[in-house]
Amino acid sequence: xxxxxxxPLADQAAELILERIRTGEWELGQKLPGETTLAxxxxxxxxxxxEAIRQLAGRGVLASRQGAGVFVTALDAPEExxxxxxxADLVSVIEARIAIEAEAAALAAERRTPSDLRAIRRAxxxxxxxxxxxxxxxxxxxxxxxxxxxxAHNPILAELFDGFTPRMRQAxxxxxxLRGEFGDDADHGAHERLAERIAERDGDGxxxxxxxxxxxxxxxxx
Amino acid sequence: xxxxxxxPLADQAAELILERIRTGEWELGQKLPGETTLAxxxxxxxxxxxEAIRQLAGRGVLASRQGAGVFVTALDAPEExxxxxxxADLVSVIEARIAIEAEAAALAAERRTPSDLRAIRRAxxxxxxxxxxxxxxxxxxxxxxxxxxxxAHNPILAELFDGFTPRMRQAxxxxxxLRGEFGDDADHGAHERLAERIAERDGDGxxxxxxxxxxxxxxxxx
DNA sequence: TACCACGACTCCTCAGACAAGTAGAGAGGC
DNA sequence: GCCTCTCTACTTGTCTGAGGAGTCGTGGTA
Numbered sequence: 001x002x003x004x005x006x007x008p009l010a011d012q013a014a015e016l017i018l019e020r021i022r023t024g025e026w027e028l029g030q031k032l033p034g035e036t037t038l039a040x041x042x043x044x045x046x047x048x049x050x051e052a053i054r055q056l057a058g059r060g061v062l063a064s065r066q067g068a069g070v071f072v073t074a075l076d077a078p079e080e081x082x083x084x085x086x087x088a089d090l091v092s093v094i095e096a097r098i099a100i101e102a103e104a105a106a107l108a109a110e111r112r113t114p115s116d117l118r119a120i121r122r123a124x125x126x127x128x129x130x131x132x133x134x135x136x137x138x139x140x141x142x143x144x145x146x147x148x149x150x151x152a153h154n155p156i157l158a159e160l161f162d163g164f165t166p167r168m169r170q171a172x173x174x175x176x177x178l179r180g181e182f183g184d185d186a187d188h189g190a191h192e193r194l195a196e197r198i199a200e201r202d203g204d205g206x207x208x209x210x211x212x213x214x215x216x217x218x219x220x221x222x
Numbered sequence: 223x224x225x226x227x228x229x230p231l232a233d234q235a236a237e238l239i240l241e242r243i244r245t246g247e248w249e250l251g252q253k254l255p256g257e258t259t260l261a262x263x264x265x266x267x268x269x270x271x272x273e274a275i276r277q278l279a280g281r282g283v284l285a286s287r288q289g290a291g292v293f294v295t296a297l298d299a300p301e302e303x304x305x306x307x308x309x310a311d312l313v314s315v316i317e318a319r320i321a322i323e324a325e326a327a328a329l330a331a332e333r334r335t336p337s338d339l340r341a342i343r344r345a346x347x348x349x350x351x352x353x354x355x356x357x358x359x360x361x362x363x364x365x366x367x368x369x370x371x372x373x374a375h376n377p378i379l380a381e382l383f384d385g386f387t388p389r390m391r392q393a394x395x396x397x398x399x400l401r402g403e404f405g406d407d408a409d410h411g412a413h414e415r416l417a418e419r420i421a422e423r424d425g426d427g428x429x430x431x432x433x434x435x436x437x438x439x440x441x442x443x444x
Numbered sequence: 445t446a447c448c449a450c451g452a453c454t455c456c457t458c459a460g461a462c463a464a465g466t467a468g469a470g471a472g473g474c
Numbered sequence: 475g476c477c478t479c480t481c482t483a484c485t486t487g488t489c490t491g492a493g494g495a496g497t498c499g500t501g502g503t504a
Contacts, residue, residue, distance in 0.1 A: 014280075034454060047488070048487085048489080051273060051276045054273045054280065055276045058276065058280025059281065065455080066454075066495070066497080067454050068455080068497055081381070093378055095325065095376050095378070096376065096378040096382065098325060099324070099325030099379065100321050155310050155314055156306065156314045159306050170293075230456065231456075257485080266458085267457060270456085272487090286486065287465085288486045292485090
């Protein structure tokens with residue numbers, strides 16, 4: 001699955017600069033070489049270097065002062081969780097989501113309160129009612145899955161799920177638009193069974209349902 | 223005395239764009255107008271708009287795809303992940319770790335390379351050799367589990383595991399000091415079995431071993 | 445010594461041109 | 475009718491050249 005390294009030059013340049021900061025070539029507070037000397041060094045144009053610098057400035061690593069130069073303001077921002085998600089390919093994200101959600105389903109089966117169960121069933125009905133519009137359906141689907149994660153009463157799992165949501169949303173919309181087959185009875189049946197297992201307090205069954213449903217999605221998106 | 227023009231145009235443009243995102247003019251996942259139409263709107267040149275976009279891209283708010291457009295990827299900086307971890311109670315962290323690690327074990331069984339397997343076995347031996355000192359044992363144990371997650375070849379899962387590590391370490395040290403029973407043969411046998419399942423490419427078995435081992439730890443810590 | 449004008453250097457901004465990639469419309473084949 | 479393929483319009487990516495604006499060290503002057 002050899003991904004071709006098709007990253008914009010500006011991104012590559014930013015990475016190179018960051019690398020040289022990490023190795024200590026330019027220390028904290030120090031001035032970088034001027035754009036006009038840095039550009040040929042990296043083998044790119046001046047504007048490309050500028051965009052790379054802007055990018056790092058947005059992350060708080062660099063700061064530029066007109067007339068003075070560009071300075072290092074931080075050795076490296078702690079790898080932002082958000083950036084990791086964006087860079088990772090979709091399959092990795094789905095695998096992580098499967099891990100989180102299957103565990104959450106099992107915990108939800110143990111811990112769900114009557115109020116949780118009502119919320120899950122309400123979300124399920126809402127999901128069934130939104131079959132027409134693709135985006136509305138994806139959002140309703142997300143709310144259903146979210147209600148299950150919420151029933152697990154584990155803030156870490158909930159936070160992780162919310163972190164995945166934005167990255168997943170667009171991918172799901174694209175996929176459903178492409179296939180045209182969404183909201184069918186088989187799909188909805190799987191969700192009904194998942195809700196059933198949780199209602200029955202069948203943790204293993206809930207995890208199994210969740211895993212198989214998301215596994216199918218992984219296959220469709222890969 | 224005029225402290226007005228102090229900020230570069232690109233910074234001002236970035237601020238304006240962020241403003242319009244916050245007000246909901248461009249929703250999450252949506253495409254921004256093209257650079258060529260955005261530039262006159264903001265009253266700046268195209269290069270300046272590009273630098274503003276780069277800046278926001280560095281902060282994770284925007285992402286641009288050549289040929290397609292610029293898209294909103296986040297409404298603003300998300301909540302600090304570390305803070306969530308610190309605030310959450312230990313049981314929640316372990317549950318999340320179980321989710322991550324069981325999935326990683328199953329994937330590792332599928333994807334492990336011979337080199338991965340060597341690393342896992344080396345970590346296992348190292349773990350066996352460090353039974354005397356509590357802290358050394360915990361660290362060696364962590365390295366073993368980390369080698370399995372690495373063999374799953376999923377950057378998201380790896381990043382999550384690393385995120386849990388610091389929070390787990392102290393808790394495990396405390397627990398082992400209290401109980402005094404660590405590094406015994408039964409415990410080590412469980413780890414050997416886990417490595418075996420991965421070597422045999424038995425994904426379900428590996429997930430089961432991982433889950434039961436970590437489940438025991440959860441019971442001990444709770 | 446204290447002050448200041450100057451110049452070299454730096455980043456900032458713009459404009460134009462072309463390359464590279466994407467996505468949708470439309471033609472063609474089944 | 476449906477599928478596929480091609481072609482076109484549009485978008486971002488990159489480079490170059492030009493001039494504007496701010497900073498800082500230097501050297502001359504009082």
